[in-house]
Amino acid sequence: MNTSFWIHHFQTNAAVHDQLLFEEPSSLPESIREPLVHSLAIFQLGESGGGTRLRRYAREVAPLENFRGYQRAIDLFVCEEQAHARLLGRLVDHLKGSLLQKQWTNSIFRRLRFLVNLEFAIQVLLTAELVAEVYYGSLYLRVPDAAVKAACRQILRDEMKHLEFQRQFLAERVATFTPVGRYLWRCQFQVIHALTTRVVAWDHRQCLKALGMSFSGFVQRCRESQERFQARLDERVQNLDAAPSAFEVAEPGRSKVQVPR
Numbered sequence: 001m002n003t004s005f006w007i008h009h010f011q012t013n014a015a016v017h018d019q020l021l022f023e024e025p026s027s028l029p030e031s032i033r034e035p036l037v038h039s040l041a042i043f044q045l046g047e048s049g050g051g052t053r054l055r056r057y058a059r060e061v062a063p064l065e066n067f068r069g070y071q072r073a074i075d076l077f078v079c080e081e082q083a084h085a086r087l088l089g090r091l092v093d094h095l096k097g098s099l100l101q102k103q104w105t106n107s108i109f110r111r112l113r114f115l116v117n118l119e120f121a122i123q124v125l126l127t128a129e130l131v132a133e134v135y136y137g138s139l140y141l142r143v144p145d146a147a148v149k150a151a152c153r154q155i156l157r158d159e160m161k162h163l164e165f166q167r168q169f170l171a172e173r174v175a176t177f178t179p180v181g182r183y184l185w186r187c188q189f190q191v192i193h194a195l196t197t198r199v200v201a202w203d204h205r206q207c208l209k210a211l212g213m214s215f216s217g218f219v220q221r222c223r224e225s226q227e228r229f230q231a232r233l234d235e236r237v238q239n240l241d242a243a244p245s246a247f248e249v250a251e252p253g254r255s256k257v258q259v260p261r
């Protein structure tokens, strides 16, 4: 995994969020503002958090050669998510809403994330980011407000990069699984993603309705997003499978030495 690319990316991207200013007062009709600001407050809560356990899990892979620098990249990734929380907090304030301290879907999501191991934590995080891609993209297209568009465009840009960051990590890990392990991993990812999208679509139904999106339309777009991600993940795993020379070092006169991925 090219962790130095990600460290550089997160470092150079760090300043943009706090520079986004919301100067024009919002003129959104109340029928949109009220459900929208509640929905944004839920996402704001989801973006916040110290990432303590994620950082701890990242230490597990730190000794592996191909994850050198991953811990630093995760630290910067967590900082970027916290920048999203600050940005959304300012947006909620701009739209005259209130921030939330606790919310049931967010609590379930946080507990679920740390049930198993690092791969699972990243996978649950990834599931949320795949849903977020559709959510912020829909808001960007459908909410007639400059501040909402500016914030969603920036977060969407970042989340697209996060998807690539998680894809590179998972590809390295999935490539070490047996064919049966890969199949099972794929099945459980699809099931968890499908359940999550339905819970999110139901939880944010008032906002989606105010923006003219149906429950099934949102779920369908999320499914397409997951399928695109899975196809790119499969492609990357195949590339890793097809490049054994990167993981096997042959020295003249000696048998090949396996280098851990």
Ligand SMILES: [Fe+2]
Binding pocket: 047, 080, 081, 084, 155, 159
């Ligand atoms: Fe985020």
Ligand SMILES: [Fe+2]
Binding pocket: 081, 129, 158, 159, 162
């Ligand atoms: Fe993210």
